[in-house]
Amino acid sequence: MAADSILIFNPFLQEKDETMIKNMKLRTKIFGGFAVILTLIVLTAGSAYMDMLYVLDKVNKTDEMNYLLEHLLTLRRHEKNFIIRRTPDYIDKVEKNIELLRHQAFKSRDSFDEQDSREMMDNILSSLDLYQKKFREFADLKVHEFKDIPSDEHDMVIAARNIEQYVIEARKIQKNGMAERIKKIKIIMVGIPLILTAMGLLLSYFITRGITKPLYRIMAEINQFSELMFSASNQRTSASHTLAEGSSQQAAATEETSASLEQMSGMTSRNAGNAEEAHKLMRDASGAVHEADVSMTGLIGSMERISRSGEETRKIIKTIDEIAFRTNLLALNASVEAARAGEAGLGFAVVAEEVRRLALRSAEAARNTADLIEGTVNEIRNGSEIVARTDETFAKLSEITKKAEELLAEITVASQEQAVGINEISKAVAEMDKVTQQNLIIAEKAAASAGDMNEQAREMKAVVNQLVTLIEGKTACKAVLQ
Template identity: 40%
Template sequence: MLLAPLESVANVKNLKISSKLLVAFGILLGSLLLMAAASITSQHTLNGAAELLGHDRRDKLVAVAALDTATSDYRNAEANSILSEAPADIAAAETDASAQAAEVGKNASFLNEALKNPAARSMFEQFEADWRTYLAQSKTTLTLSHDNQNDAALASFRRSRVVYDQASDDAGKLKAIQVSLMDGDMAAANATYTTSRNISIAIAIAVLALTVFMLISLIRGIATPLTAMTATMRRLGAGDLNAEVAVDPRRDEVGELAGSMVAFRDQLVAAEGAKQEQTRLIVDSVGSGLDSLARGDLTARIDAELTGPFAKLKDDFNNAMRSVADTLTAVNASAEGITNGASDIRQASDDLSRRTEQQAASLEETAAAMHEITTTVRETAANATKVNGVVTDTRRDAEQSADVVRRAVEAMNGIERSSNEISDIIAVIDGIAFQTNLLALNAGVEAARAGDAGKGFAVVASEVRALAQRSADAAKDVKSKITGSTEQVDAGVTLVAQAGEALSRITGRIGDISALVSDIASAAEQQATGLQQVNTAVSEMDGVTQQNAAMVEEATAAARSLAEETENMSRQVSRFKFGEAAIPAAPVHQLQARAAQVGARMAAGARARRTGAAAASPQDDWSSF
């Protein structure tokens, strides 16, 4: 439907190129907008599915899982309440059970508002009914456990297991329903993605086909004629003035360009005849001037009347001859100045070489002194590192001592617990002795009632009573000694704890000392490294100074060679005829004067910075420069 209008537009030759491009790119833009709309719609659908899975379904599933976990934890807290005997443990189990029951209530309230699916709703209501039934029975179990009626509480706990299992099964089924709903939503999201992908692929293929078609049409309507005109221009550039413009008559930009090329070809044909006449005249004139230049006559000029661009060629040739004459005149004068300057440079190079040797000797002495300082600082850094190692070992030993003290405290605490257990055993033995004494007393009373028949039994009862009394006395004695031992153990625990705290403080101080020594060692090492770099830099400066001395010798030799080459250049220039030209001042002597001034200023600044230094002689100005 879109291809037919595009084809009809592409076949209209008189349509402007800008109009063709606007139509083609308008169709492409519409196709891209259609593709973008389809993509945005699909992304909106996928975003809704992702929000449903990432928030609603996930929150419900997390709540169901937390509900299932809380019911299991409540059951465990109920069992812990029955198994616990100490009131504190029973209270902790009851607190845990209350917390888990509150967790179940919180998640149940959330699910009561969030669940919409009929199957999930029905299963949640079944869970609530079973859970309420179980809580009623659990309340009875916790009451019996609180009163330490463990047998009755255990029986009630076992009776409630059926109801608890039913509630737990309900929670598991509710979780399975939520997982099934999430799987369904995931399948729907995958289906939406597949449909969106297929639509996007189809639209992309259609847009690609449309682009290829429009590109072919534009190439046939614009690129092909331009290629033909480019070939014609290439032939005209090669000198073929008979080249034809193979483009059909048309009123667009391509047709206008073809007409301009035909007019340009005709102008080239007319200009070619005039060019040949001017060429002959300029060749004769320039040839005469170049012949004079070859003979060394720089006064030759072109006097013929030339027109058009060749008039500029005449002026350029005459100006070039004058410039060459002026240049060679200046070169001749500069050669003389360079010869004089080369002699001055040679003398300055000799002075510079001498001073460079003195500087090299000073740098060598400085390098030796820096090497000695670097060696001393390195030894200091090594000693600081050794001290740091000793402090580290001392700290490690102190930490091990603290660990030994900690184990000693634990051992003393164990002894204290054992003493307490022995005291409990002595109390039991004391009770047994008291009961034995009481029984022996009762046996003596019964023997007295029996008269002569019970005298023997009375003696035995008396002995048993005496034995029980001695056992009680021994138990009291042992208990008093255990009590004294416990007090001494407590005192020992306190002293060992104080020793441990003292060792901890010592360890901390040793750590501070280790950090300080480590910083000292690091600083010394950095100083050694810096001094080594300075030593290296001084050594490099020594080497550079030696190289400078060698380069000064080379500069002296180059100055001699420069003087010889200048004399040769003067001989070559003298064979030219210059005419009347002003000889400029020698720039070399001007440079010498400026260099002398700069050297004077540098020497004056150096004398001002050196306190107590000897004044430099006037002849040092040029050598300092």
């Protein structure tokens, strides 16, 4: 109740302490709680022990003051005996007790810690010296039987009484110190156990709360987890059977795919071989087209040369035609001159006529030859144009053949790469088939382990019940787990 009231009035302290305790390990919480209590007990015991030593020291010093009083009373008794009996033996006894008092006073003065007690011892020593002086004077007078000694006796008595008073005061100081320390010890012996009890209750509350609260949460989570494990194991069993069936179907499909890939691999290999043969034929065709192109180039050159020869021939025929024309003019002139000559020029006229006829026939033959050469040149020109177009066609065909050769080369390479790829796919499908078989085996094992999970979930729930029973008892078990 005290701990709850403290936590209610100080929520910040509660939150801070709970956070600090929450961050601690379990063994640290338990060990720390006991360590704090034991440390406080040790500190309390140490303080009480030191106080007891202090009280014991005060008791010893009080006893020393009692010894001083005892010696002082013995001293006064010997003094009274000397006054009554006047025996010198009592003088020695008085001197002996004076030395004992002095020795004890010096010893006590050195052992005292309080300045007041040390001053009291100094006063005792001063009064003791005065008493010794007055006693000796009084003893001398007593021995010589002088009657008038009341003043010395009075001073001696006052000194003795002062000593007694100082001793009593010193003893009182020691008793007062002892009483104060005993009072403190009482407070410690009564208050500290109460404080330790309160702190122990607080620590036990925080430690118990810091342990049980996470345990409750963990147990609830474990219980929830066990329920989830039940559901998950059932789902896993169903999924495992479905996976097994799917793996079987996948294995069958993988085998069919593998067979189809083998057929495709054969076809691809044949296509690669055919592409290689077509590439060789296209390479031969390209060579033939190149040779035809070279021949056409030579033919074009020959026809150009023939055309140039026809032009030269036309020039020659034109020269022959001009010569025939001039010959005809000369023959006409010769005929005219022969006609003027009359009978003398008759033979020359006949010759001139024949020359004229030959010139006409030469001109006609030259014209016919020119026409034939013109037709031949035109045909050669037309043939040259056709050959030029044919050469362009062969050039285009050569480019097409070259491109077709390059494409066939690429098709050949692609077919080879495709064949390699299909082989790799076949290998991958084979590996997939192995993995599928392994998945089938794993699925069967998973289906078998699902039952084990159910059993483990039951065992976990039983362990949680035992843990709750251990902490809260049987009555709180159901309430905590719900």
